[in-house]
Amino acid sequence: MELSGKNVLVTGGAGFIGSHLVDQLIKQGCTVRVLDNLTNGKLKNLSHHENNSRYEFVMGSVTDPFDVALVMEGIDVVFHLACLGVRHSIRHPFENHRVNAEGTVLLLQEARKQHVMKFIHCSSSEVYGTAQWVPMTETHPTHPCTVYGASKLAGEAYARAYHSTYGLNTVVIRPFNAYGPRSHHEGDAGEIIPKSIVRAMNGEAVLVFGDGLQTRDFTYVEDTAKGLVAAAESDHTAGLTFNIGSNFEISIGKLAEKIVEVVGNPAAHITHLENRPGDVLRLYADSTTFCKLTSWQPAVSFDAGLAKTVQWFKDRPEKLSELFGQESGANWQ
Numbered sequence: 001m002e003l004s005g006k007n008v009l010v011t012g013g014a015g016f017i018g019s020h021l022v023d024q025l026i027k028q029g030c031t032v033r034v035l036d037n038l039t040n041g042k043l044k045n046l047s048h049h050e051n052n053s054r055y056e057f058v059m060g061s062v063t064d065p066f067d068v069a070l071v072m073e074g075i076d077v078v079f080h081l082a083c084l085g086v087r088h089s090i091r092h093p094f095e096n097h098r099v100n101a102e103g104t105v106l107l108l109q110e111a112r113k114q115h116v117m118k119f120i121h122c123s124s125s126e127v128y129g130t131a132q133w134v135p136m137t138e139t140h141p142t143h144p145c146t147v148y149g150a151s152k153l154a155g156e157a158y159a160r161a162y163h164s165t166y167g168l169n170t171v172v173i174r175p176f177n178a179y180g181p182r183s184h185h186e187g188d189a190g191e192i193i194p195k196s197i198v199r200a201m202n203g204e205a206v207l208v209f210g211d212g213l214q215t216r217d218f219t220y221v222e223d224t225a226k227g228l229v230a231a232a233e234s235d236h237t238a239g240l241t242f243n244i245g246s247n248f249e250i251s252i253g254k255l256a257e258k259i260v261e262v263v264g265n266p267a268a269h270i271t272h273l274e275n276r277p278g279d280v281l282r283l284y285a286d287s288t289t290f291c292k293l294t295s296w297q298p299a300v301s302f303d304a305g306l307a308k309t310v311q312w313f314k315d316r317p318e319k320l321s322e323l324f325g326q327e328s329g330a331n332w333q
């Protein structure tokens, strides 16, 4: 499918990955409508598109049938990224389910009604739970550890069901952990890399929950966004489910050491705290199937991506203490 000239809806487009996806789609000649309720997304992530006639922002919720019907009008391709996150799900399981699972059915229903050509459902590696073997192909069992993982699994099951029952062209993408500019350090949306960068820049303790032997496969956010685009462009993805990861595994302990080193504040140090509830112990992707089918490849090495991310935080206009004040440590509590 040629995306240039298509009308595209990005749910959650003001968020971290969503805003990079919007950048990519605008660059490729799409007309992009964003639906976001700004729970965690920020308009400033998209402010550089404000005067572009091919960009439109709609403030609304994926759980509201009226909003969903309104934004779906005239849309050729949907990228569904709106969600509430892992740590949010620990304190607010039902709300998390409503947005991540029920919101997905609502969007699928409206997409079918309005004859959308393609629906890219952004799921997550969290649907797997802890790796039983590595690297993890798409056939690895799904045993989510959190309500977030479970609600993402429900959402992707609905997407596949809309393909098999109604013939809607749905594709499920399971990104492994993404990092990069615009990632969240704040509140319950905060993720390990941005939280640790902000703490290290302030000369504070970088927090490692548990023994630090947990591993993740981190992908630079622009690569993740390009993977979502590649899924839409390919004519061989309908009804299928794919991993996108970097094929690069690092322990959280090692990651914390690297962040302290790259940030370069001599006062920064590492502290171990209790385990996070529902923490997945190991994630390491095998994305071979997707790479072969679409010719997508992660292009940014972890060291290069981490350096860019640290620089982005250093260039932020806010005072360091302000950023630190937004970081909540054990952010599921």
Ligand SMILES: NC(=O)c1ccc[n+]([C@@H]2O[C@H](COP(=O)([O-])OP(=O)(O)OC[C@H]3O[C@@H](n4cnc5c(N)ncnc54)[C@H](O)[C@@H]3O)[C@@H](O)[C@H]2O)c1
Pocket: 011, 012, 013, 014, 015, 016, 017, 018, 035, 036, 037, 038, 039, 040, 041, 042, 060, 061, 062, 063, 080, 081, 082, 083, 084, 085, 099, 103, 122, 123, 124, 125, 126, 152, 174, 175, 176, 177, 178, 179, 184, 189
């Ligand atoms: N960040 C990662 O490491 C990662 C890894 C795997 C999968 N994912 C998936 O990628 C997608 C984007 O994640 P992200 O990291 O950019 O998170 P994010 O929180 O930055 O983006 C989600 C966006 O959804 C919006 N949103 C929340 N509730 C909404 C609602 N009811 N209606 C409309 N918009 C709503 C938020 O305001 C936010 O802008 C999600 O589907 C997530 O599950 C992320």
